[in-house]
Amino acid sequence: MAAQSDTPVLELVDLVAGYRSRQGPLGRSRAVRAVAGVNLAVRAGETVCLVGESGCGKSTVARAVVSLLRPIAGEVRFDGRDVTALDRAGRRDLRRQVQLVFQDPYASLNPKMTVHDLLSEAWRIHPGIVPRGDWDAEVAALLERVGLNPGHATRYPHQFSGGQRQRISIARALAVRPRLIVCDEPVSALDVSIQAQILNLLARLQRELGVAYLFITHDLGVVRHFADRVAVMHLGTIVESGQTEQVYERPAHPYTQALLSAAPSVDDWRAQEGEEIVLRGDVPSPLDPPSGCRFHTRCWKARDLCRAEEPALVRRDTDHPVACHFATDAHVVAADGH
Amino acid sequence: MTELLTVSDLAVSFGEVRAVRGVSFGVAEATTLAIVGESGSGKSLSSLAVLGLLPAQAQVTAGSIHWDGRDLRACGADELRQLRGTDIAMIFQDPLSALNPSLTVGYQIGEMFRRRRGLGRDEARRRAIEAMTEVGIPDAARRAGSYPHEFSGGMRQRVMIAMALALDPRLLIADEPTTALDVTVQAQILRLLRKRQRDGLAMIIISHDLGVVARTAQSVVVMYAGRAVESGPVADLYTVPAHPYTLGLMAASPSARDAGRRPQPIDGYPPDGAALPTGCAFHPRCPFARQRCRTEDPELRTVAPGRTSACHFAEEVLSRGGAVGHPRA
């Protein structure tokens, strides 16, 4: 894994972000706090995975980090500075330093542009990175770096497979030499044999270039093999975070325990019936989150305290904070949640 | 065990494109068969062919399909429709497309009891609520009056399963039944399906996820580029694959359980159905490939009791041993 320093490149401090949502054609518009107070740090050259189920607010965090969404409260800090307080030059520099790679390599690449145009586009916007005369050579070098044929620079996105298109998206993010790449489900649309290719590529690029990743995924298998640290998100808040192995070996939040036990894995062919924790009911809506602990409607440990009071994210042992009134270690948890 | 459904050497073409090129599988009462493979490998087409639901441009060009002693390829459209409503049920990959947006969910489930069982309105409604409760929809009596768009993805998929299981079919074919769902919801659905299987239901689960297959099936067919490349019991195939593609797929799957096994990619990309490689379709990506593989397409043959492989060097692959041989303690 990559060398790490202690200066966070990215820091989220009590971040609240969301949307206005209208209920029906005549309904009043209401605020959805899709991210309801998130603290998170990504240090130079490290990989932090944000993992959670659909709708929990992962992409909303990503949008706030790349300034596509203005925080309702709290701060997004880049190199220690609040990004909403930056001047024009600072904002421009930020747009270069932080890049975004999406899940869908089909939708995120303009079909009318050649690979050469896609990769050099940012050099037009941010002059001074690569001198005009070097564009061809630099495009070729980038393609080579991400494992594509440098001779294919004149092709269009539709002439590539899904995995190859994701390589193009990564090359495009790298073109401006960013310090942080926010990857939002970058391998979820790819076949499993191709996923590993892309993950290996990202890991190699980190070793070579020292770029940091905020890596968003719902796939717990991917997280285990890719993340230095992991933050587990549930309905707008982080319920547990820590070094990846620490969290996987000793999950302390009931939600993390349920997620890890329910994630199907190739090793499960000998699993016994009833071994996994099966939560009851449905995921609550962020429009109307439960009182107290937002997990209490599905939690088998919930008591009155949980319905009344929201648990704070507290450090247990070193750097492994958990937001649960009754956090325990995995090995004392009953096999079945009911 | 006698098989309820037996499919042999099935082939499906879109004009010149041979999308499915010889697939065989069978399933018996109270067992689950999984068809695994990457996208485009022909999983969905193979199962649609069984029920006579192929897209208009597609044609079954070879093979046989037998259900409970009946030759389904010789059946007319009406006979197949009758069978789909009673003995065989299917859950499609896209649940929203299979529900009518303008009718309540309770009405749509109830309609099956009215149409197929001739039940009256009240009785049909009661049975619909029962079916919804069984698949774990909370507050089913109230939710029966909701429209499909008012349900979350997970709840909609449960509605689809309730509809599929309502008339007590003998076989359920489920195409990626949990792919769009969160893991906690997936766990609920898989547990429900396993329970029905223990109660006697035969199932075919189509999936690209070896983890889901490990948790549901007893036997597996692995497809690559329109062909079955390996088949066998789950425990055997997961311990020691007999085909290089299965071996590669196992090694590529990221495990949430085992920190030591980093996912290893398979080099290259899956082929395009219109431009298949010569010889063995997997040879450009295969670490075992030799000259013979480039010219001669290997036949699917028995390589161990109950196991088949379509690789010239299956014995060599088998003798290399374990892919994921560490069961959970």
Ligand SMILES: Nc1ncnc2c1ncn2[C@@H]1O[C@H](COP(=O)(O)OP(=O)(O)OP(=O)(O)O)[C@@H](O)[C@H]1O
């Ligand atoms: N443009 C929007 N307007 C209103 N609500 C939105 C908007 N985008 C997202 N939301 C809501 O905010 C919540 C969080 O959404 P977000 O896209 O961040 O989820 P996510 O964790 O990325 O989920 P997924 O895994 O499905 O991508 C959801 O309830 C979603 O419905």
Ligand SMILES: Nc1ncnc2c1ncn2[C@@H]1O[C@H](COP(=O)(O)OP(=O)(O)O)[C@@H](O)[C@H]1O
């Ligand atoms: N309606 C269609 N028209 C043309 N080709 C199709 C159609 N449906 C599927 N195919 C082709 O058939 C192959 C197998 O498809 P399918 O069975 O849907 O794959 P899977 O379910 O394994 O992802 C694919 O290569 C696909 O391109």
Ligand code: SF4
């Ligand atoms: S036949 Fe040859 S190319 Fe095909 S899987 Fe076997 S060794 Fe590999």
Ligand SMILES: [Mg+2]
């Ligand atoms: Mg998202």
Ligand SMILES: [Mg+2]
């Ligand atoms: Mg399919």
